[in-house]
Amino acid sequence: MPLVLVIHVLAAVIWVGGMFFAHQILRPAMQPLEPGIRLPLWSRTFARFFPWVWSAVILLPATGYFLMGRWFGFAHAPLFVNLMQGLGIIMILIYLHVFFAPYARLKRALAANDLPTAGQAISQIRVLVGTNTLLGLLTIAIAVAGGH
Ligand code: HEM
Numbered sequence: 001m002p003l004v005l006v007i008h009v010l011a012a013v014i015w016v017g018g019m020f021f022a023h024q025i026l027r028p029a030m031q032p033l034e035p036g037i038r039l040p041l042w043s044r045t046f047a048r049f050f051p052w053v054w055s056a057v058i059l060l061p062a063t064g065y066f067l068m069g070r071w072f073g074f075a076h077a078p079l080f081v082n083l084m085q086g087l088g089i090i091m092i093l094i095y096l097h098v099f100f101a102p103y104a105r106l107k108r109a110l111a112a113n114d115l116p117t118a119g120q121a122i123s124q125i126r127v128l129v130g131t132n133t134l135l136g137l138l139t140i141a142i143a144v145a146g147g148h
Contacts, residue, residue: 043110087139
């Protein structure tokens with residue numbers, strides 16, 4: 001149980017911490033760069049970050065539902081766990097949308113040297129990652145406060 005909980009929390013830390021860094025630190029720091037430099041740099045950044053996010057979106061529910069076993073089902077789990085689960089599912093759906101829609105468009109646009117379309121895709125990713133960062137921080141707050 002403790003090992004499963006550690007994996008669960010490390011997955012949350014890596015995913016939410018990575019989004020916080022990208023949105024709050026890297027994004028403003030990259031702002032002065034020319035689009036021709038900045039947009040491919042974002043694409044390379046995501047290419048390195050997203051495999052970690054894939055691990056997190058698989059490990060969080062896998063370990064989470066394993067941990068839930070101790071209440072023998074959803075109906076018996078405390079409210080904070082059901083909130084965590086609900087927010088977690090929303091976060092995962094948002095990530096899947098980012099990966100398969102705007103991120104795919106970003107890669108296609110950059111391959112075609114279409115910087116305006118790539119810029120639109122990045123704007124969409126920014127809004128969705130900003131939303132997921134807030135949801136992630138809220139989920140962690142609920143998980144930790146609810147557990148104590
Ligand atoms: C996707 C479905 C998820 C399920 C089913 C789930 C389920 C659980 C369960 C059962 C626990 C143990 C609670 C306890 O034993 O008191 C737990 C702990 C925790 N979860 Fe989740 N979780 C999910 C997603 C997430 C997400 C997305 C995050 C953060 C972004 C998160 C963050 C945490 C944290 C920080 C703890 C540790 C709380 C503590 O012990 O103080 N979980 N989760």
